Amino acid sequence: MLHIEDLHVKVGEKEVLHDINLHINEGETHVLLGPNGSGKTTLLMTIMGFSNYTITEGKILFKGEDVTKMHAHERAKRGMGMLFQRPPTISGLKLGKILTAISHDKGENIPELARSVHMDGFLERDINKGFSGGEIKRSEVLQLLIQNPDFIMLDEPESGVDLENISLIGAAIGSLLEKDKHIIKRQKSGLVITHTGYILDYLETDRGHVMCDGQIKCHGNPREILMDIKQRGYKECLECRHN
């Protein structure tokens, strides 16, 4: 599904990501861990194609196609989607109107999907304006439910969300990633950023990666890595750098 090779990314004048390699197969969901400011969001924004993340080296292959130079909407059309950590507020633009635009008359039942994540009361509100932390995440999930991407990047889907809503969001994301389907039939892939790991109770994940200082330092079983970090912090990662 996604193959990243030797990727270097600059934000402004500063190189934030150095030599990233990442491979996510069809049907797999990976977890991206790492301390604040290590470059996790930068990686997701770069994969999605945001223009102020400049790729100076390396490439991104998506479904076998080189998308390194493509605009965000071309990547979205090919099946990428993202839940944003901090989506912008767009004054005057109603959530309902965005949902209609995303659906491109594909005939999704917008009111019903909105109800499923308790966002039916928000369709006439300006997107993200005055939304609480949890409401922002639910609005993001709702947009993804309509977009229905094949590869979903989730940037801290559970941060700031209460337990009840984590299970709501977790279930919705689980269905987006076809977690209800048998592993052999599962075609959707994901990449999840989490600090707490709560979301992993709702999503079986296949592999974990730890990012430190703009580099992916180690890979392994996501739960084991998370356990390690919970016990020992990121100290060992930071020490890794000196190896």
Place this chain on the structure above:
Amino acid sequence: MPSQLKAPELSKVDQERLAQSGIDLAMKNRCGSYLQMDQEVVHAECMQEGMEVLSYKKAMEKYDWLKEYNWKVVSSEKDDVTKYVAAQKEPKGYVIIAHKGSSNILPIQACLFLGRDQIQHVHNIIIAEEDSELHIISGCTSGAHVGKGGAHYGISEFYVKKNAKISFTMIHTWSENIEVYPRSASRVEENGVFLSNYVCMHPVKKVQMYPTATLSGENSVARFSSIVIASPTSYMDLGSRAILEGKGSSAELITRAITKGGTIISRGHIQGKTAGTRGHLECKGLILQDGMIYAIPEIEGSVVGTELSHEAAVGKLARDEIEYLMSRGLDEDEATATIIRGFLDVKITGLPDALQKQIDATIDVAEKAGF
């Protein structure tokens, strides 16, 4: 059943332009109509009980007391435009009267159509008597083929009596060679409400106007909303002014201005002369192509107990907002148009649904054309 508007010589294109200006030729959602083509009054009628739509000439003959409303809030000596209109031997325009206690749900439409090169002049008087509620949509349009150009001089005098309400929604669909000089003013009495809405999505050579509302009555309210786009050749000098005289009176002046290369001067002036008055002025501008948006908000308070504020912002489309929508699969043009549409979305408090829908529809047409 209301009769259809008879406008025989209108081409399909011109009918379309009228529709974009909110004119419903089939009269389905209107309760009365005034249609003036160039200098000819084609139609003036009203089906709504308690309301009248008359040509200026007929009205003056019918009601002697109208003299008291003629050139009273707008001075005939104000400028060259008012002098020109006042000097006409055969004055044109309409008088709309909402008699005491009357109200309309479907608006009255007033259509001013400029078909040939010339100056079209009108003098309108609009009166809402005590306890009445009057809604008007005014579509001003030029034919698609107005030769070398023309000009529209329009005087409008509004009188909102005690406990009455007027909403006046003006939609302009002119063309690159037309100059437009509306001169209008209103007086609002106790508990009266005056809503003035202006929408212009089409090119125009020049518009210059500065309507003034004098809120003389206690607790009277005025709300001006302007939603405009300036094409590269457009020069729009727009303003609105509210004078807060009555105790507890309040005003809100809201503008959304977009330039695609033309000039927009957005003036606003609120004068707080009495304690307990409130005024707010808001101008948001978006520059899509190098042009000019010059916002000049003025607030002038002269007594303790008046509260006035303004906010003005001019900027560009935010890249992160566009790309956010692009990441959902909208291409750049769709994303841009969607954000602009949101920017222009102003919900006007107190405006009937039919009129809000008309404003929305006019902007939607512009959105479909990619703004």
